Amino acid sequence: xxxxxASAESNPxxxxxxxxxxxxxxxxxxxxxxxxxxxxxxxxxxxxxPLKTLExxxxxxxMFGLLFSLKSFTTKLDPIxxxxxxxxxxxxxxxxxSFHCFCTNTYKLSFMESPSxxxxxxxxxxxxxxxxxxxxxxxxxxxxxxxxxxxxxxGTAIKCELFNTKLDQYIRTIV
Amino acid sequence: MIGVGKTKQYxxxxxxxxxxxxxxxxxxxxxxxxxELVQYNQTHVDNIGELERRLEDAGYSVxxxxxxxxxxxxxxxxxETRLLGILSFVHSTVWKVLFGKVADSLEKGTEHEDxxxxxxxxxxxxxxxxxxKDMGAFNCGAxxxxxxxxxxxxxxxxxxxxxxxxxMEGLQRPRTTILIKFAEEVLRxxxxxx
Numbered sequence: 001x002x003x004x005x006a007s008a009e010s011n012p013x014x015x016x017x018x019x020x021x022x023x024x025x026x027x028x029x030x031x032x033x034x035x036x037x038x039x040x041x042x043x044x045x046x047x048x049x050p051l052k053t054l055e056x057x058x059x060x061x062x063m064f065g066l067l068f069s070l071k072s073f074t075t076k077l078d079p080i081x082x083x084x085x086x087x088x089x090x091x092x093x094x095x096x097x098s099f100h101c102f103c104t105n106t107y108k109l110s111f112m113e114s115p116s117x118x119x120x121x122x123x124x125x126x127x128x129x130x131x132x133x134x135x136x137x138x139x140x141x142x143x144x145x146x147x148x149x150x151x152x153x154x155g156t157a158i159k160c161e162l163f164n165t166k167l168d169q170y171i172r173t174i175v
Numbered sequence: 176m177i178g179v180g181k182t183k184q185y186x187x188x189x190x191x192x193x194x195x196x197x198x199x200x201x202x203x204x205x206x207x208x209x210x211e212l213v214q215y216n217q218t219h220v221d222n223i224g225e226l227e228r229r230l231e232d233a234g235y236s237v238x239x240x241x242x243x244x245x246x247x248x249x250x251x252x253x254x255e256t257r258l259l260g261i262l263s264f265v266h267s268t269v270w271k272v273l274f275g276k277v278a279d280s281l282e283k284g285t286e287h288e289d290x291x292x293x294x295x296x297x298x299x300x301x302x303x304x305x306x307x308k309d310m311g312a313f314n315c316g317a318x319x320x321x322x323x324x325x326x327x328x329x330x331x332x333x334x335x336x337x338x339x340x341x342x343m344e345g346l347q348r349p350r351t352t353i354l355i356k357f358a359e360e361v362l363r364x365x366x367x368x369x
Contacts (some may be wrong), residue, residue, distance in 0.1 A: 148206040148303035151212035151310065162305040165347065 005109040029171045030123045037117030039064045041156045100132055114139055134174055141166050192347055206303050213315060223313045231321035238325020258365045262332050265323055266293055274299045289362055293353040314338045316351050333358040
């Protein structure tokens with residue numbers, strides 16, 4: 001399947017992709033969200049968010065709803081693939097077409113969904129390039145430091161300090 | 176499949192030659208298995224101390240078997256009788272076979288005569304584990320402490336072995352120290368041997 005095929009071994013131990021950061025350390029990335037299959041927000045971290053319009057619970061619901069709708073829309077409008085699910089029906093991961101980012105004049109939102117339903121949303125500065133490899137790397141960090149941690153209960157908010165540290169370190173290097 | 180392609184079938188498992196076996200196992204596979212071991216024990220205990228004890232007992236079984244295997248494979252069936260001998264056996268041979276590298280350091284305790292410490296910057300079993308704050312000083316390295324205790328006790332050096340986090344300046348994560356406290360009889364025997 002597309003998800004696993006692209007890079008043979010993308011584990012965090014060798015070099016991270018998207019090498020050197022710019023002078024503004026960490027200011028290229030604004031926020032990150034992690035959602036699970038049921039819409040629960042597992043992690044929300046922000047590095048640079050001067051404007052907050054909604055209180056966090058509503059913010060998470062809005063984000064999840066936005067992605068859910070966008071995924072359904074993009075599947076409906078797809079001119080190439082043969083079968084289309086009906087709007088509103090939850091799609092299996094990998095089915096239909098999956099959108100991966102949208103760009104505005106002030107930010108760029110990149111999205112990745114894993115086969116297990118974990119959704120990673122990264123909001124960055126618009127000049128960042130294609131962040132799909134970065135999202136895959138972040139997913140690997142998640143698998144390593146959260147899934148292999150016996151003291152984390154799946155489905156709850158992520159509070160593992162190793163994961164937070166590694167994530168921060170990697171986010172700083174995103175161009 | 177196990178057994179496919181083997182030309183000679185042994186009727187008795189004791190007659191089979193003891194092979195070198197596979198030298199390496201996938202780290203991810205081990206991490207998931209260890210994670211499940213910890214989670215399984217978590218559901219069966221009421222407090223942290225009990226959980227650490229269960230992990231130690233699991234390690235004890237591993238240690239007892241590892242001692243037999245390594246004495247046969249690496250040491251040509253010789254057994255260690257001196258304290259320093261068994262400690263360097265644990266520090267180098269056991270660590271090398273289990274974790275792929277020798278332990279970072281072996282030190283003698285300054286306060287007490289019967290204490291020794293094996294230190295490691297980060298134990299392999301703890302590599303992916305971050306303890307939440309409400310679990311206090313719980314250390315999954317109790318499993319490794321159990322392994323060391325299994326090796327020492329079955330070699331004739333009864334000891335109490337525990338794993339501790341030691342915060343170090345300059346390092347983000349605290350170092351892990353395996354503290355070995357030998358029983359009285361070991362020290363008396365060692366003194367007698369000169």
